[in-house]
Amino acid sequence: MNGRIRTLRIVARSMWRRASGRYALVVMGLWLLVSAVSLVWTPYSLLATDGFDTWGSPSSSHLLGTDGVGADVLSWLMAGSRTNLVIAVLTVVVAAAFGLLLVAAMVSCNSAFSSASVVVVDALISIPTVLVALILSVPFGASAAVIVAACGFAYGLNLARILRPSALLAARSAYVESAIWSGASPIRVFFTHIMPNTLPVLSVQLSMSAGTSLLAEAGLTYLGVGVGSGVPSWGHSLTTSVRFISIYPLAVVWPGLVVTLVVIALNLFGDTLRDAIDPLTNPALREAA
Amino acid sequence: MSDIVLRGRGIDKYFGPKKRRRQVLFSVDVDVHAGECLAVIGGSGSGKTTLTRVLLGLESADGGDIAYQGVGIADDAQRLRRQSGLVFQDPFGSLDPRWRIERSIAEPLRLHHPDWSHERVSDRVAEVLRMVELDPQGFRSHFPMDLSGGQAQRAAIARAIADRPRILLADEPMSAIDVAARIRILDSFQRIRQAEPDMALIMVSHDLGVVRHIADRIMVLHDGRVEETGTTAEVLDAPRCDYTRELIRAASL
Numbered sequence: 001m002n003g004r005i006r007t008l009r010i011v012a013r014s015m016w017r018r019a020s021g022r023y024a025l026v027v028m029g030l031w032l033l034v035s036a037v038s039l040v041w042t043p044y045s046l047l048a049t050d051g052f053d054t055w056g057s058p059s060s061s062h063l064l065g066t067d068g069v070g071a072d073v074l075s076w077l078m079a080g081s082r083t084n085l086v087i088a089v090l091t092v093v094v095a096a097a098f099g100l101l102l103v104a105a106m107v108s109c110n111s112a113f114s115s116a117s118v119v120v121v122d123a124l125i126s127i128p129t130v131l132v133a134l135i136l137s138v139p140f141g142a143s144a145a146v147i148v149a150a151c152g153f154a155y156g157l158n159l160a161r162i163l164r165p166s167a168l169l170a171a172r173s174a175y176v177e178s179a180i181w182s183g184a185s186p187i188r189v190f191f192t193h194i195m196p197n198t199l200p201v202l203s204v205q206l207s208m209s210a211g212t213s214l215l216a217e218a219g220l221t222y223l224g225v226g227v228g229s230g231v232p233s234w235g236h237s238l239t240t241s242v243r244f245i246s247i248y249p250l251a252v253v254w255p256g257l258v259v260t261l262v263v264i265a266l267n268l269f270g271d272t273l274r275d276a277i278d279p280l281t282n283p284a285l286r287e288a289a
Numbered sequence: 290m291s292d293i294v295l296r297g298r299g300i301d302k303y304f305g306p307k308k309r310r311r312q313v314l315f316s317v318d319v320d321v322h323a324g325e326c327l328a329v330i331g332g333s334g335s336g337k338t339t340l341t342r343v344l345l346g347l348e349s350a351d352g353g354d355i356a357y358q359g360v361g362i363a364d365d366a367q368r369l370r371r372q373s374g375l376v377f378q379d380p381f382g383s384l385d386p387r388w389r390i391e392r393s394i395a396e397p398l399r400l401h402h403p404d405w406s407h408e409r410v411s412d413r414v415a416e417v418l419r420m421v422e423l424d425p426q427g428f429r430s431h432f433p434m435d436l437s438g439g440q441a442q443r444a445a446i447a448r449a450i451a452d453r454p455r456i457l458l459a460d461e462p463m464s465a466i467d468v469a470a471r472i473r474i475l476d477s478f479q480r481i482r483q484a485e486p487d488m489a490l491i492m493v494s495h496d497l498g499v500v501r502h503i504a505d506r507i508m509v510l511h512d513g514r515v516e517e518t519g520t521t522a523e524v525l526d527a528p529r530c531d532y533t534r535e536l537i538r539a540a541s542l
Contacts, residue, residue: 173382173385182397
């Protein structure tokens with residue numbers, strides 16, 4: 001356990017040394033903090049509206065202004081960060097589970113099945129995420145779960161396609177043959193040898209999936225198949241104000257800015273994590289005995 | 290001669306799809322005795338690697354019988370797997386690049402002996418590292434990329450012998466290693482054989498210098514057929530067939 005904590009500290013320190021890593025860690029830390037704080041406190045109640053103060057500019061009482069019904073934009077963005085955090089985390093979990101399951105099937109089955117599975121995965125990838133979400137929203141209605149299911153499905157397929165070559169390389173290596181020869185079970189081999197050797201690609205893909213899920217949330221909510229109308233989310237804040245962009249641009253700028261900053265942070269997080277977590281590229285990890 | 294640990298009779302092996310299948314082993318007979326080093330030599334494509342992989346059950350035979358300690362390997366594959374070790378040609382390919390050397394060497398021990406304490410596993414890792422002349426203090430925490438080719442191969446050998454196998458298969462273990470490092474690997478094999486006198490070593494090689502240095506017996510393979518088998522002196526000093534003479538002549542060039 002001490003070894004794992006030490007490894008985590010080295011990884012975090014290595015990420016912090018890079019400007020892009022610092023940016024990613026600070027923004028993601030703030031995101032987590034704001035989400036946690038919003039559970040117990042927001043400047044105003046989400047239900048608090050003021051018909052005499054609609055589309056208000058930033059002021060001391062409303063730091064980011066008010067929206068079309070006079071609700072506090074900052075409060076809605078704070079509460080929305082929680083929804084988006086849940087969507088991003090669940091999307092990553094679903095995409096990772098689905099994608100890794102596919103990769104495990106691809107590398108453990110014979111070459112004919114593996115080749116056929118590539119064709120099937122390629123065909124499924126061509127189905128737009130929006131279409132999957134629209135189909136799912138018919139029986140289940142608009143909800144965050146639909147976003148997670150659609151994104152998890154699409155990003156899981158993508159993950160499998162991208163991980164397959166490096167997973168196959170590891171699966172056909174002599175060290176895997178040795179492990180199997182020594183009696184390691186296929187599951188053990190997958191999680192101790194094959195998956196760790198795809199970790200650089202995996203970390204980048206999953207962080208990108210998290211970022212893309214935020215963009216998908218905004219898009220799907222705008223189309224009416226995302227989060228419900230009363231649920232705060234950054235996509236919801238964008239949707240309610242985007243029609244008035246030419247008159248009240250600030251109302252769109254704030255949620256748009258938050259989404260952009262967080263998506264950039266997630267992408268940079270993946271890049272810096274890839275370099276920091278891999279002993280082949282991070283000498284500090286190799287030196288730590 | 291001592292007990293036979295591995296016996297193969299009439300081994301056939303084919304490669305390729307059914308319609309265009311190509312026979313690569315033709316009714317090969319082979320005995321491997323406890324404690325001996327049997328070298329399998331021959332040119333490229335002669336079937337050396339295929340024969341040894343089939344013998345240990347890494348690949349299935351298409352004909353013939355193979356028995357480990359008198360029991361067919363198909364009936365008790367688990368026991369043969371547990372009691373044999375593999376050394377491959379590419380030293381870096383046989384060690385997980387993202388695992389420390391200690392973890393790689395300890396893997397068979399942890400799989401075979403889940404009840405062993407951390408200290409016991411660690412002690413055995415140190416012991417085998419010393420056997421292959423790698424300082425445990427310095428090397429156990431290294432990653433493969435921090436080692437030279439020779440050091441990585443010795444670490445791979447340490448992994449293969451960690452659980453005291455009865456049979457060690459080394460498939461061209463020195464062909465990817467520079468000449469200076471080969472001596473240390475040969476010394477490691479000698480030390481291991483002294484420490485484990487009952488262990489049979491099957492070495493696939495095309496380097497007759499190495500074979501002369503380490504082998505007790507030699508089997509010469511040519512196009513999937515056994516040309517001759519005999520003691521090292523018999524085969525290298527008084528070869529009975531033209532192909533062996535050709536190999537010896539080519540090696541002396």
